[in-house]
Amino acid sequence: MRNTLSCLVLSLLSLGYCKAQQAPNFGELLDSVLVRDADFKLQQNKNKVTSLDQHKLKDIFLPTLELSGNAGYMNATMHLVSPEINLQPFLNIPEGKYNNNLNISGFSGLAKAEAKMLLYSGGKVQYLSKALQEKKMSEEALLEKTKDEAIAVISRAYDQLALVHQSKKVLDEAKKRLAANRKTADKALGYGLITPYDHKKIELAQASLDAKMVEYEGKKALLLTQLEVLTGIAPERLRLIEPVLVAATPTAAQKTIGDRAEIRALNFGINASDYKIKAEKTWWIPKVQMMASAYYFGLYESRVKTSENVIPAIPSLNYPGRKLDWRPTNLNTFPLLMAGLGFKWELFDGREGKHAIETARIDRESLQIQKEDALRKLTLNKVNNQSAYDIANAQIDLKKKEKDIARDGLVQAEKEFRYGMTKSTQLMEAENDLVNAELDYQNAIFNQRRAAVELMRATQELDIKKLYE
Structure with missing residues (x-):
């Protein structure tokens, strides 16, 4: 049993180690980029804020309960003019009036519990809710655009790595050919068929190839660093990537410019503005809410007194009168x-509601202008991308022919060099022509893939499977 468990643990560790040593495919690179891309995460946060606004708007109809209170010392004086106590039926005292000050003092305490619940908002909440829904869809469309931009960035870096990888193969093949030609040149120099100067030409070509190999290593290191920064994947795994650079063939466009994320986002924004205008127009409609409250008021160590008599003086009885002094x-x-129910009806708001409506209309007009401008620019962009794609395909055919001609030329130059019919200068020129033609061919494929990506993005149909099957 112990042996079985040990074998299982070792198998799991081996599996994890093997997985860690596997080269990441493009799908893993893309997922890692989206996790780390700042623009993508910021756009996601904007979507979260809009979702919170939607929840806040729904919660506006929930009841609210507020509890408040205070305690302190109170001292209040009230001036009043009041008739004096009329004792004329009993005593012969004329009726008069008091100019009195009533003072109340003491330590006070107040507590209040109040509940409110909005019952009817005049339709404003309903329209604002629809406006937020349109805004959320607009931000989701922009999230697609941000994702496509992230895909384009990682796709370019990946294809650049493939281009460098293919360039390495071209240089390796050139190095092998030069090594073989170097042996032929050594023999020819020994037989006196070529001059030392001709022999140095081959040495110079080898040194040139070595310099290009150093340049290749620098470009590869830079691209691996870029991929590491973009994805966060360990450089050990990134070095295992050996991408192949082949021409891309996007399918015929099924969508139009109107399907672009920018246009869809602007359409949703215009719809949101329409609902915002309708919401602002409800300013004059009464709002109704239900409310309930409970109060407690207490006065402690209090004193209630007056500045003048509240019971008049009775001279006949020798009674001086009496002030109020109650503790x-x-x-x-x-x-x-x-x-109960309460309502608020703004009959005139100082034209604030009208100004809000005009502001919302201006916002809608601005979005409409942006949409028309975007349609013009994106239409031109699509035509330009289609033209660039066609030119890139033609360049591939051209560079392939140039490569084939250069290869045939090198084969012929090698034969003539072996038989002493030509000098090393012509051989090295043929070698350089082939290396440059092959590198140009790989660059043409790279440019064609970039043109294919932009052509697919022109109608929001960027299909990764078409690029990295």
């Missing part, structure tokens, strides 16, 4: 309950 233990009111 109750405490005064409190609880519960004081209120419940």
